[in-house]
Amino acid sequence: MANFIDRRLNTKGKSTVNRQRFINRYKQQIKKAVSDAVTRRSVTDIDKGEKISIPTRDISEPTFHQGQGGMRERVHPGNDQFSRGDKVERPHQGGGQGSGQGDASNSGEGQDDFVFQISKDEYLELLFEDLELPNLQRNRLNKLVEYQTYRAGFTNDGVPANINIIRSLRSSLARRIAMSSSKKALLKELKAELEALEQTPGSEAEKIIALKEQIAELEAKIAKVPFIDTFDLRYNNFAKREVPSSQAVMFCLMDVSGSMDQATKDMAKRFYILLYLFLTRTYKNLEVVYIRHHTQAKEVDEHEFFYSQETGGTIVSSALKLMHEIQRERYPESEWNIYAAQASDGDNWADDSPTCRQILERKLLPVVRYFSYIEITNRAHQTLWREYEGLQKTHDNIAVQHIKQAEDIYPVFRELFKKQAV
Structure with missing residues (x-):
């Protein structure tokens, strides 16, 4: 029986993927904050990192819940205005008495904006995104170097958008074969032995029952091997190389x-x-x-x-x-x-x-x-x-x-x- 133990140490950049995913998701708000920061800064600190503040209303996560579909009949306690079949008007805007949390209140309570720090490289990357020297012509290819993004194989870490399905399934198949091949071989032998015992008159019933239990246990172990695991995922890797222009x-x-x-x-x-x-x-x-x-x-x-x-x-x-x-x-x-x-x-x-x-x-x-x-x-x-x-x-x-x-x-x-x- 093969056991796999992950002994890899946690690296310092283990949250890098989630960080990049967050920056990509809220890039519009972050770029606006970066643009505003440029005007506030002095000449000497214009290339440093920045604290970015995003309103909490912009980072709220969507949620799914069961809706009230179908035909329903309810008796509301305290009703002294409506009869069966009456239509209830929608409350006027702002007239509800909900308990939602706003960003501010008269009592001074409310939700603070979400604040996080971006590094110098992230700041400059957002600052100069989609900019270039206009009308650049390739008249002598030996001096100026630009950076071009290219495919650089595969990696074990990345964002969901870069998942390589074929490589991930290939890795999944190899893992499942490695984890279940010995069990399947043993299962095949036990089934052949059980079939031989069942066809032989006078076989011991206890031995047949024990074989069936052993077969059921093996089948359960094989079924527990997941079809795909996080270790199987492979991502397309991208890198930058210098291109003389x-x-x-x-x-x-x-x-x-x-x-x-x-x-x-x-x-x-x-x-x-x-x-x-x-x-x-x-x-x-x-x-x-x-x-x-x-x-x-x-x-x-x-x-x-x-x-x-x-x-x-x-x-x-x-x-x-x-x-x-x-x-x-x-x-x-x-x-x-x-x-x-x-x-x-x-x-x-x-x-x-x-x-x-x-x-x-x-x-x-x-x-x-x-x-x-x-x-x-x-x-x-x-x-x-x-x-x-x-x-x-x-x-x-x-x-x-x-x-x-x-x-x-x-x-x-x-x-x-x-x-x-x-």
Whole structure:
């Protein structure tokens, strides 16, 4: 008789499957909470985990119970208004005296929202879901690496949606054969012996009864072997692998002039940090060039771009000219996918805005895959916005968006880099 004992130790991630199932089930509420969290966070903690709060009404589980079907006749105690055959009107909304539990009450009692913590990786995964670099072309397959999901065999753990029925049944069949084959062989021998005794005159009745009891006991043991067990379940396993796709460079241009107050600069930093996290998480070996400008533009490193303080006037064309020079020297358009993201409050010398349009139209837009411009201001749009908006009408690789407050950053970011329909 074979006995199977499971001596596997419980791993720390034993609830991972249930956790992922919960996140998938309530993804809409969680993504909304993640979106709200982006606007509340400071620049330094934008990539940390998050506490997610879900209203209890959204996580209530459906229940099945026996309904009151068929024709029923009841005598309700205390009835002094209705006679047999009368129709009872439905109570008006809110007029019932039920004892249901609400989310709040005048006495201060009620049900709290369900709160749980998501990790940094889960937070970023939800933050950048369904985003990509637009118009990416495979012009040189040796630099940029994307991650592609592929089938990677089978695993013993997973979600119900990934169950492989054939593999699970095959495992079930092997287990049932292993657990019952010796019993079935013994049962066959006992039945043959019983048949021989029954056909032989003068056989001992006690021996026949004992054989029948032994046969019944074996048949009961065989019947107890379950058709399928949790150990039999096999799930399709999925993994991610690197897929070389192309070379790409992202130019980040930010206005740091005196017209950009601290609140405006902070919103611009949040946008660029979102962009930086998205690029470094989604693409490997993608190069980023940082350019800051006031009346003059200069290329800086990542730390200086996000945290350095500068003041002065505004000449936006200086940043566009520097971008064009760097692009010609280091990133030829025949070998690189070129992207640019520019943030400004829209303030610029009036006679410089037409120059910006000319540089974009003649030098940059013909070589870039995508140029995104965000204007962070509560004032009326000025000449720079109007020049860029005019280019948007005639070119499909430039996008212009407006941010008024911190709550607009994440929706605008998703709009700029949403995955395009194939």
